[in-house]
Amino acid sequence: MLRRMSTEAPSIALKLKVVLGKIQVASEKRPEALQYATPLLVAVSKTKGLDMVMEAYDAGQRHFGENYVQELDEKGHDIELLDHCEDIKWHFIGRLQRNKVAKLLGVPNLYMIETVDNERLAKAVNDTWGKLNKPGPIKCMAQVNSSGEESKSGCTPDSAVELVRYIKENCPHLDLAGLMTIGSYDHDPKSGINPDFETLVKVREDVCKALSIPTEKLDLSMGMSGDYEQAIEMGSTIVRIGSTIFGSRNTVPSQATLEEAAEQAKGQDKDLDKSTQEEAVKSQTSQLKKLSVD
Numbered sequence: 001m002l003r004r005m006s007t008e009a010p011s012i013a014l015k016l017k018v019v020l021g022k023i024q025v026a027s028e029k030r031p032e033a034l035q036y037a038t039p040l041l042v043a044v045s046k047t048k049g050l051d052m053v054m055e056a057y058d059a060g061q062r063h064f065g066e067n068y069v070q071e072l073d074e075k076g077h078d079i080e081l082l083d084h085c086e087d088i089k090w091h092f093i094g095r096l097q098r099n100k101v102a103k104l105l106g107v108p109n110l111y112m113i114e115t116v117d118n119e120r121l122a123k124a125v126n127d128t129w130g131k132l133n134k135p136g137p138i139k140c141m142a143q144v145n146s147s148g149e150e151s152k153s154g155c156t157p158d159s160a161v162e163l164v165r166y167i168k169e170n171c172p173h174l175d176l177a178g179l180m181t182i183g184s185y186d187h188d189p190k191s192g193i194n195p196d197f198e199t200l201v202k203v204r205e206d207v208c209k210a211l212s213i214p215t216e217k218l219d220l221s222m223g224m225s226g227d228y229e230q231a232i233e234m235g236s237t238i239v240r241i242g243s244t245i246f247g248s249r250n251t252v253p254s255q256a257t258l259e260e261a262a263e264q265a266k267g268q269d270k271d272l273d274k275s276t277q278e279e280a281v282k283s284q285t286s287q288l289k290k291l292s293v294d
């Protein structure tokens with residue numbers, strides 16, 4: 001019998017279903033002590049259009065992640081999205097500079113900032129949120145640089161206890177939901193346990209012990225398309241998955257996104273001299289361009 005091959009790519013709804021199924025299977029492989037939470041899926045929609053966000057929303061997805069303030073600001077304020085996705089929950093997962101805090105906090109349906117990695121930033125978010133007179137605190141996570149790679153943001157594993165203590169004691173407008181890490185991109189999950197995930201689990205132990213927080217009160221945001229199943233088996237409670245759901249990042253970033261990336265690179269290297277800074281900006285921009293065409 002002749003069967004016509006479908007040339008259509010699997011729908012976002014189908015890909016979500018597959019990912020949720022794999023999350024379920026990985027959850028059941030966890031040691032019993034880690035079984036208390038069903039991991040939360042954050043669908044990372046950076047560089048993807050609102051049509052895709054709405055398609056995922058219609059399939060039941062509610063939590064979405066973005067890592068540029070400018071892009072989230074545009075998406076979050078879109079009239080059609082506001083109308084169509086009343087219950088959307090945005091997670092900010094990118095590098096955050098203090099001069100962008102006010103803009104970020106003005107995004108409707110902002111649910112969580114996963115990338116608070118120093119006290120000054122925590123204070124800026126806290127003070128700004130306080131001035132907005134919202135009904136409750138804003139959820140945030142302390143970002144830990146578990147791989148030690150200079151290109152990654154995050155506090156050092158050793159300083160996480162102090163950062164969390166600072167937030168708990170000095171930031172009444174922040175609700176510290178847990179710890180987040182990106183981890184090294186180079187680790188092949190087939191080669192064994194990802195040391196970055198081990199590090200984050202250990203940091204949580206330290207933080208919980210030092211500050212008398214029950215383990216289950218501190219989420220772990222770790223795991224992306226390539227390694228989320230392993231991350232869940234190791235105790236991740238939030239996974240951030242982009243390309244597996246939406247396809248590879250193939251749209252050309254907007255000028256505003258490129259400028260923000262360049263600014264981030266500058267901020268990151270503010271102690272370096274000017275020519276080094278310019279190099280950093282160039283490399284960050286070309287990395288971003290590369291990301292967007294692969």
Ligand SMILES: *Cc1c(COP(=O)(O)O)cnc(C)c1O
Binds near residue numbers: 182244
């Ligand atoms: C892009 C991104 C993700 C998703 O990565 P995929 O490999 O596409 O799943 C997760 N976390 C952060 C911080 C990201 O920037």
